[in-house]
Amino acid sequence: MLTIVCSGLSGKNVYYSMQINKKQEILIKFGSKVREQREFLNLSQEELAERAKLHRTYIGMIERAEKNITLLNIEKISKALSIKISKLFED
Amino acid sequence: MLTIVCSGLSGKNVYYSMQINKKQEILIKFGSKVREQREFLNLSQEELAERAKLHRTYIGMIERAEKNITLLNIEKISKALSIKISKLFED
Numbered sequence: 001m002l003t004i005v006c007s008g009l010s011g012k013n014v015y016y017s018m019q020i021n022k023k024q025e026i027l028i029k030f031g032s033k034v035r036e037q038r039e040f041l042n043l044s045q046e047e048l049a050e051r052a053k054l055h056r057t058y059i060g061m062i063e064r065a066e067k068n069i070t071l072l073n074i075e076k077i078s079k080a081l082s083i084k085i086s087k088l089f090e091d
Numbered sequence: 092m093l094t095i096v097c098s099g100l101s102g103k104n105v106y107y108s109m110q111i112n113k114k115q116e117i118l119i120k121f122g123s124k125v126r127e128q129r130e131f132l133n134l135s136q137e138e139l140a141e142r143a144k145l146h147r148t149y150i151g152m153i154e155r156a157e158k159n160i161t162l163l164n165i166e167k168i169s170k171a172l173s174i175k176i177s178k179l180f181e182d
Contacts, residue, residue: 026162026163027162027163068161068162068163069161070160071121071159071160071161071162072117072118072159074162075117085117086177086178086180086181087177089175089176089180
C-alpha cells in the first residue's frame with residue numbers, strides 16, 4: 001500500500017490518497033491474471049507481445065502493474081491469451 | 092465499421108486498419124453497458140460522474156465510445172455503478 005502524507009491535509013486530500021491505493025490494486029489484480037493465463041499457455045512475455053502486437057516491455061509493465069492499461073489494449077491481450085475480458089476480471 | 096484506405100498500402104498497413112475496426116467495437120460494447128446500468132439505476136450522466144469522481148462530459152464520451160478508457164477509470168465507473176468489472180464485459 002502506498003500512503004501519501006502531505007502537510008496541511010484537508011479531508012478531500014486524504015480521500016484522494018486513499019483512492020490511489022485502491023486504484024493500484026486493480027492494476028495488480030489484472031497484471032497477475034495476465035501472467036497466470038500467459039504461464040498457463042506456456043507463453044513467454046515475448047510470445048504474448050507478438051501475438052497481441054504490443055511491445056515485450058509493455059507486457060512486463062502490465063504484469064507488474066506499472067501501467068494503467070487502456071481498454072483497447074486489454075482487448076488485444078485478452079484475444080492473445082484466448083480468454084474473455086470478463087474472465088480476466090473474475091475473482 | 093471504419094475503413095482506412097491509404098495509397099501505397101502494404102500488407103501490414105491493411106492489417107492495421109482492420110485492427111482499428113475491431114478495437115472500436117469493444118468501446119461501443121462497453122459504453123452501452125455503462126449506459127444500460129446507469130439507466131437501470133436511474134442515474135443521470137451528471138450523477139454518475141459525481142459518484143465516480145469523473146467529469147460529466149467524460150461519461151458521455153465513454154457511453155458514445157469516443158474515448159479509450161483506462162483500467163483505473165473502468166474501476167471508478169464500475170464502483171459508481173455498483174457492478175463488478177467482469178459484469179461490464181459479459182455478453
